[in-house]
Amino acid sequence: MKQSDTYRENSDNCRRLADDALDEPQRKRYLRMAEAWLALAEEQDWLDGESSASVEKQPSTN
Known part of the structure; x- marks a missing residue:
């Protein structure tokens, strides 16, 4: 399991x-x-x- 998945589980637990x-x-x-x-x-x-x-790509200004 990735570390970020563990953090997301912790977040879910806090929401519960x-x-x-x-x-x-x-x-x-x-x-x-x-x-x-x-x-x-x-x-x-x-x-x-x-x-x-959650990060959207910014349009190119070129």
């Missing part, structure tokens, strides 16, 4: 925990953690030389 949160501060904390794990996954993909689906 957010769904079961007992209060709003706890829910927001888990959602911030989920976003951080996802950002790490995308950065790891970039470091591994894989293109990210």
Whole structure:
């Protein structure tokens, strides 16, 4: 399993925990953690030389 896949699983786990949160501060904390794990996954993909689906190609100006 790729490292970025592990990070995405962690993000998914945090989202599930957010769904079961007992209060709003706890829910927001888990959602911030989920976003951080996802950002790490995308950065790891970039470091591994894989293109990210969230990055759009810019049109050529030439």
